[in-house]
Each structure stands twice: as C-alpha cells, then as structure tokens.
Amino acid sequence: MIIDGQKIAQEIKNELKLEIENLRAGSKRAPGLAVILVGDDPASQFYVAKKQSACAELGIESFKTVLGADCTKEQLISVINSYNSDNSVDGILLQLPLPTPLKPFTQEILDTISEHKDADGLTTLNLGKVLLDSPSAIFPCTPKGCMELLKRSGVALSGKRVLVIGRSLLVGKPVALMLSNANATVTLAHSQTQNLALEVAQADIVLAAIGKPEAILGKWIKPGAVVIDVGINPVLSSDGTKKIVGDVEFLEASQQASLITPVPGGVGPMTVAMLLKNTTELWKRA
Amino acid sequence: MIIDGQKIAQEIKNELKLEIENLRAGSKRAPGLAVILVGDDPASQFYVAKKQSACAELGIESFKTVLGADCTKEQLISVINSYNSDNSVDGILLQLPLPTPLKPFTQEILDTISEHKDADGLTTLNLGKVLLDSPSAIFPCTPKGCMELLKRSGVALSGKRVLVIGRSLLVGKPVALMLSNANATVTLAHSQTQNLALEVAQADIVLAAIGKPEAILGKWIKPGAVVIDVGINPVLSSDGTKKIVGDVEFLEASQQASLITPVPGGVGPMTVAMLLKNTTELWKRA
Numbered sequence: 001m002i003i004d005g006q007k008i009a010q011e012i013k014n015e016l017k018l019e020i021e022n023l024r025a026g027s028k029r030a031p032g033l034a035v036i037l038v039g040d041d042p043a044s045q046f047y048v049a050k051k052q053s054a055c056a057e058l059g060i061e062s063f064k065t066v067l068g069a070d071c072t073k074e075q076l077i078s079v080i081n082s083y084n085s086d087n088s089v090d091g092i093l094l095q096l097p098l099p100t101p102l103k104p105f106t107q108e109i110l111d112t113i114s115e116h117k118d119a120d121g122l123t124t125l126n127l128g129k130v131l132l133d134s135p136s137a138i139f140p141c142t143p144k145g146c147m148e149l150l151k152r153s154g155v156a157l158s159g160k161r162v163l164v165i166g167r168s169l170l171v172g173k174p175v176a177l178m179l180s181n182a183n184a185t186v187t188l189a190h191s192q193t194q195n196l197a198l199e200v201a202q203a204d205i206v207l208a209a210i211g212k213p214e215a216i217l218g219k220w221i222k223p224g225a226v227v228i229d230v231g232i233n234p235v236l237s238s239d240g241t242k243k244i245v246g247d248v249e250f251l252e253a254s255q256q257a258s259l260i261t262p263v264p265g266g267v268g269p270m271t272v273a274m275l276l277k278n279t280t281e282l283w284k285r286a
Numbered sequence: 287m288i289i290d291g292q293k294i295a296q297e298i299k300n301e302l303k304l305e306i307e308n309l310r311a312g313s314k315r316a317p318g319l320a321v322i323l324v325g326d327d328p329a330s331q332f333y334v335a336k337k338q339s340a341c342a343e344l345g346i347e348s349f350k351t352v353l354g355a356d357c358t359k360e361q362l363i364s365v366i367n368s369y370n371s372d373n374s375v376d377g378i379l380l381q382l383p384l385p386t387p388l389k390p391f392t393q394e395i396l397d398t399i400s401e402h403k404d405a406d407g408l409t410t411l412n413l414g415k416v417l418l419d420s421p422s423a424i425f426p427c428t429p430k431g432c433m434e435l436l437k438r439s440g441v442a443l444s445g446k447r448v449l450v451i452g453r454s455l456l457v458g459k460p461v462a463l464m465l466s467n468a469n470a471t472v473t474l475a476h477s478q479t480q481n482l483a484l485e486v487a488q489a490d491i492v493l494a495a496i497g498k499p500e501a502i503l504g505k506w507i508k509p510g511a512v513v514i515d516v517g518i519n520p521v522l523s524s525d526g527t528k529k530i531v532g533d534v535e536f537l538e539a540s541q542q543a544s545l546i547t548p549v550p551g552g553v554g555p556m557t558v559a560m561l562l563k564n565t566t567e568l569w570k571r572a
C-alpha cells in the first residue's frame with residue numbers, strides 16, 4: 001500500500017555499488033561527482049551532505065566546492081570549467097536554487113556544464129534530448145526517480161490516465177513527457193487548471209509536484225489510484241514542532257489509493273539514487 | 287465558424303512583407319532561406335515549391351539544393367555546412383522526411399544546422415529551448431501555426447481543457463508544451479489511449495495530429511468546442527478522384543464545433559507562414 005522509496009532507493013544503490021565494484025575490478029578509476037554549492041541555505045547544505053554520503057557508500061569519489069552567496073557568475077562558471085576539464089570528474093551537480101542575485105542566470109550557468117558531465121540532466125542540450133527521448137539523454141533525477149518508483153512497484157503505465165500536477169521544468173514537464181513515452185495518457189494540470197478535483201478524480205495515477213502543503217485533498221483521489229507525491233514542504237505541527245509534508249493529504253489519500261508514496265521517504269531518496277545512477281552512467285560512457 | 291487558415295496566413299505574410307520592407311529601407315540585405323530537398327518525393331517537391339514562392343512574395347531570397355535519394359549523409363551535411371557559413375542565408379530548412387537510407391540519421395543531420403539558422407526549430411539544442419520556453423527558442427512551424435490560428439481567432443486558452451491527439455516530435459509534444467505555457471490544461475492522447483471518444487468529449491479544444499484520415503469522429507466533439515486539424519491525408523473519393531482530408535470527420539465535426547479548421551486551407555498555410563516568420567526573426571537577429 002505504501003511505496004517505500006527509502007527501500008527501493010537502497011536496492012538501486014546496492015545494484016549500483018555492485019556494478020561499480022565489478023567495473024572497477026577491470027582497474028577502471030572510481031566514478032567522480034563534483035557538487036557545487038553557492039551560499040549557505042540550510043536545506044541546500046542538507047541535500048549536498050546527503051548526496052556526498054551516498055557517494056561514499058557506493059564508492060563514488062565526491063568533490064565539493066562551496067562558494068559564498070555573493071560570488072559572481074564568472075567565479076561560478078570558472079569552478080564549473082575546472083571540473084569540466086578534470087578527468088576524475090564524471091558528473092557535475094550545481095545545487096539549486098542559486099542565491100537571488102544569480103537566480104536569473106541559472107540556465108546560462110547550467111549550460112556551461114559539459115554535455116558529458118551533466119549529471120542532473122538540466123542543460124538545454126540535454127533537455128532537447130529528453131524531448132526527443134534520445135538514447136543519449138540523461139533524464140533529470142526527480143522525474144527519473146518517479147518513473148523508477150512506478151516501475152519497481154509494478155505499476156503498468158500503458159493506456160493509464162495520469163494526472164501530473166505542476167508544470168515545472170525540474171519535474172512536471174519532463175515527467176509528463178516520460179510518462180507519455182511510456183504510453184500513458186497524460187494530463188498536465190497547474191495553478192490555472194479550472195477544476196482540479198475533477199481532474200484528480202479521473203486519474204488512475206496522480207503525480208503531484210506543486211510545492212504546496214497538502215493542497216491535493218485525499219477525498220479527490222479515485223479509489224484504487226496510485227499517488228506519487230513529489231512535494232517536500234516544511235510546516236509547523238499543531239504542537240509547534242516542524243515537520244515535512246507532501247503536496248497530497250497523506251492520511252486521507254491513503255484511504256483511497258491502492259499505492260501511495262509517503263513524505264518523507266518516498267520520492268526524495270529516489271532523487272539522490274538517480275543522481276548516483278546518472279553519475280555512474282556518465283562514468284561508464286567516459 | 288470555419289477558421290480560414292489561408293486568410294490568416296496571408297495576413298501574417300502581409301505583415302512580414304511590410305516588416306522586411308521597412309527594415310530593408312535601412313539598407314539591410316534581404317533575408318535568405320535555404321531549402322534542401324533530398325530525393326524526388328512528389329509531396330516534398332510540392333511543399334518546397336510552395337515555400338519558395340512564398341519567399342518570393344515576401345522579398346525573402348531563397349536558395350535551393352536538390353540532392354539525389356542516394357546521396358550520402360556526408361554529402362548532405364556538407365551542403366548544410368556551406369549554408370551555415372554563407373552570410374546571405376539566415377535560415378536553413380531540410381525538407382522532411384528524408385529518404386529511407388538517411389531516415390535513421392535525421393536528428394544527427396538536423397543537428398549540423400547552425401543554431402543561428404534553425405528556421406524549422408528542430409535541432410536538439412533548440413528543442414531544449416522549447417522545453418525551457420526560452421526567449422531565444424525558435425518554435426517549430428506547425429505547432430507555432432496552430433497557436434497563432436487560435437490567437438488570431440480570439441480563442442482564450444487559460445484554464446481551457448485542450449486535448450492534443452498525437453505525440454509526435456514535429457507537432458504533438460511541442461504544441462502540448464506551448465499550450466501548457468499558455469495556461470491551458472493539456473491532455474496528450476495517442477494510439478495507446480484507452481477511450482479516445484471520452485477524452486474528445488471532455489475537451490474545450492481538440493488538436494488532432496495523427497495522420498489518419500477522419501479517425502476522429504465528428505459526433506465525439508463537445509458542442510461549442512474548437513477543432514484544430516493538423517492532418518493532411520490523401521484519400522480516394524468514391525468517384526475515384528484523389529482528395530485531401532484531415533484527421534477529423536469535417537462535416538460531422540462542424541455541426542458540433544464553434545470553430546474548426548478545414549483541410550486543406552487550415553493549418554497547412556500557417557506552417558509555411560511560420561517558416562517565413564522564423565526566417566525573418568533569424569534575419570533580424572543576425
């Protein structure tokens with residue numbers, strides 16, 4: 001009933017660890033992932049630490065550069081370029097979001113990452129490959145994690161009506177394309193959608209990625225539907241403590257759904273696992 | 287009731303002609319479009335001739351290279367490269383589909399077109415910009431023509447339920463993204479969709495791009511809906527003559543729809559007009 005993202009992510013990490021060990025037995029150097037963090041946002045620091053410890057677990061060498069929130073575009077690009085030309089680095093990850101002054105230049109900066117080291121799959125060229133469903137595309141980590149969760153939970157997609165809520169570049173748009181390629185009939189809903197409850201009620205699979213705490217009501221979910229909740233929203237509990245909730249009302253939705261991802265412990269761990277998978281893939285190609 | 291694509295395309299061509307004349311008064315050279323045709327497919331020859339005569343009408347200089355169906359990938363790429371480095375050429379159009387032996391290399395060949403001359407908007411890099419909705423994106427001609435038809439027919443898109451039928455790279459996928467960016471709630475249907483009649487019945491706007499003659503039945507259309515028919519399907523009439531029909535049963539659908547595009551004379555002329563608009567845009571940027 002509950003899709004255990006932590007467990008599935010661990011399975012994938014175990015597979016990757018084995019694959020890396022086997023390939024390294026042929027005396028290949030270790031895969032390398034460089035993570036670049038700009039500024040001191042605590043959430044970003046937390047995610048970067050998670051990614052680095054996951055690298056250590058798998059035998060992926062990790063590199064890290066931390067720049068001040070006041071660094072210039074040129075300084076950041078120069079760090080990217082040095083990793084581009086470093087042969088021990090297979091993947092480069094620029095932790096997003098960037099601090100406010102750099103934010104408008106995010107895509108321009110991402111596009112300086114070598115197409116051969118684009119572990120997050122967010123360069124313009126790679127996004128074109130995603131649209132083309134090219135064999136050389138690196139699929140962005142969160143959408144790829146959602147697809148993998150569905151696959152490993154045995155959810156058939158062909159002919160299913162899937163509602164993707166949220167049309168972001170990081171999740172909604174690419175996952176809608178990937179689901180369509182997997183033969184689902186995909187509807188992409190968003191803030192301007194007129195009757196979201198009705199859209200949800202008609203969906204065999206609901207994938208929510210809007211970043212609004214429990215905005216998707218559990219009672220809207222069609223009985224037996226599958227729910228993938230991408231949201232990670234910090235909120236205050238009634239007792240004043242902080243907690244993390246998803247975009248879907250979990251308790252109520254889990255009464256309706258046949259399968260549902262929890263938050264935390266659903267899509268989140270998969271995103272990290274897919275980053276490691278992408279890095280391993282780039283290493284194998286290198 | 288009927289959206290006159292021929293008339294709207296003519297309006298756009300008149301606007302472009304005026305714009306080109308005005309800019310050329312500043313002694314700027316004429317815009318240039320190079321068309322490359324491989325093989326002797328009659329339909330492709332017809333489309334190329336149409337594009338060239340439209341160029342002449344607007345004061346766009348047109349260049350043409352015809353290669354035999356047996357030409358090699360290298361020969362074709364060498365023609366593209368010579369246009370890439372020709373300063374009088376602003377846009378390069380490779381007429382598709384390529385002959386069978388070259389077909390598997392279509393994207394690889396398209397990707398040799400300079401990003402500054404990609405008049406059809408089909409290079410991988412440009413498709414990434416389409417996914418990003420980047421200001422520098424060149425939107426592929428047929429999807430852009432559909433959007434322009436809707437706009438100039440006064441069809442509001444925000445919050446509307448739009449059904450796109452067909453998930454091709456040339457039409458379905460990019461137009462679904464463009465409609466979503468225009469705040470429509472978009473469903474992308476295709477050959478694996480389970481109950482197409484039901485999907486059609488729920489749509490405020492139906493955009494059909496599957497290339498199957500009159501496969502979308504008129505009675506499925508919701509009363510008052512808008513129908514954009516991208517199909518161009520040659521069929522034999524009952525009297526043995528050839529005619530062209532769309533993907534939608536036109537007569538029956540026009541009883542239901544508030545607005546509908548005819549075939550021919552709907553989306554077709556818009557595709558040519560958008561090619562000229564893209565070429566003019568590239569010329570202005572050059």
